[in-house]
Amino acid sequence: MKIRVATYNIHKGVSSIRSTPRVLALKKAIGEFGADVVFLQEVQGRHDRLSGKFGEESRGHRHWPDAxxxxxxxxxxHGHAAYGMNAVYDHGHHGNALLSSYPIENSHNxxxxxxxxEQRGILHCVINTASSPIHCFVVHLGLFESGRGRQTQALIDCVNASAANGEPVIIAxxxxxxxxxxxxxxxDALGVVEVFDELGKTSKIGDLVRNLSGREKIIHPARTFPAALPWFRLDRIYVRGFKVDTAQVLHGTLWAKLSDHAPIVANLKLA
Incomplete structure (x- = not known):
């Protein structure tokens, strides 16, 4: 079984410069992923101020959806969606979301x-495919390193509690x-691999030399931030139970206008 997945921080549906509404353009762009499952961060579940400002029709167009x-x-x-509310404020809330062309059996935030x-959450969804249920975890960790360490341990505990028997897992x-x-x-804790690291494996001889010398395997995640000129390696896709066929960061003018993060798309094959 093959599955195409993507992860994307959509910056609450507004551009990173001048906060221009981008939700309608985001829908079209996400459709261009051709992904079966999309992991989204900074998704507005409700925003009364932006809805009031951009929701009315202007020049024949609406710039903010009712839903x-x-x-x-x-x-x-995709037809199926789950949402995990993290940050709540007077005029609305935002969090993580999963879009899926497969039925979502259950979800828990x-x-x-x-x-x-700094409100953060891990959205856990189980999707039903013809081959196997797949555990999907949508992640948005904090800005401080000490907090990220504790949140990562919470993620490890969550995966071990829900997929303890080696079930297929995607964390993005x-x-x-x-x-x-x-x-x-x-x-080490979950047996996952990061998609770009999996594609960048060295030769068996290189692995042998590294193991004999005691050197750890070097992980090379992709550069995704800022989208206009990606330098920082912030966004990831980790998998277990899959072979990684391809993985890429989507660059260019379109993506620079939509969010401050560039999306990652990967093609996987169930092992």
Whole structure:
């Protein structure tokens, strides 16, 4: 079985410069992924201010949908959506979401907020495919390294509790792990691989030399932030039970206008 997945921080549906509404353009762009499952971060479940400002028709066009963003983005593209509310404020809320062309059997949002000023969550969904149920975890970790360490342990505990028998797992999202301190911990605890690292494996001889010398395997996630000129390696896709066929970061003018993060798309094959 082959499955195409994508992860994308959509910046609450507004551009990173001047906060121009981009939800309608995002829907079209996400459709261009051709992905079966899309992991989204910073999704507006409700935003009364932006809805009031951009929801009215202007020059024959509406710039903000009536529905919540995850419902709007899933409509006609994937058909199934789940949302995990993380940050709540007077005029609305936002969080993580999963869009899927496969039925979502169940979903649960785990609150992993490390302090009151930065609400974070891990959205766990089980999707039903013809070959096997797949555990999907949509992740958005905090800005502080110490908090990310605790949130990563919460992620490990969550995966081990729900997929303890080696079931197929996809973990994707915005890890804010620009120094790449978490990949080794996830790999050792869960048996996952990061898609770009899997594609960049060295030869067997290289692996043997590295093992004999005691050197750890080097992980090379992709550069995804800022989208206009990606430099920081913030976004990841980790998998277990899959072979990685291809993985790429989508660059260019279109993606630079839509969000401050560039999306990652990967083609996987169930092992």
């Amino acid at each position: 919540s963003q995850h419902e709007y983005l899933a409509d006609d593209l 785990h609150d992993v907020s490390d302090h009151a000023y 999202g915005d890890f804010n792990d620009w120094r790449n301190t978490l990949s080794g911990k996830l790999r």
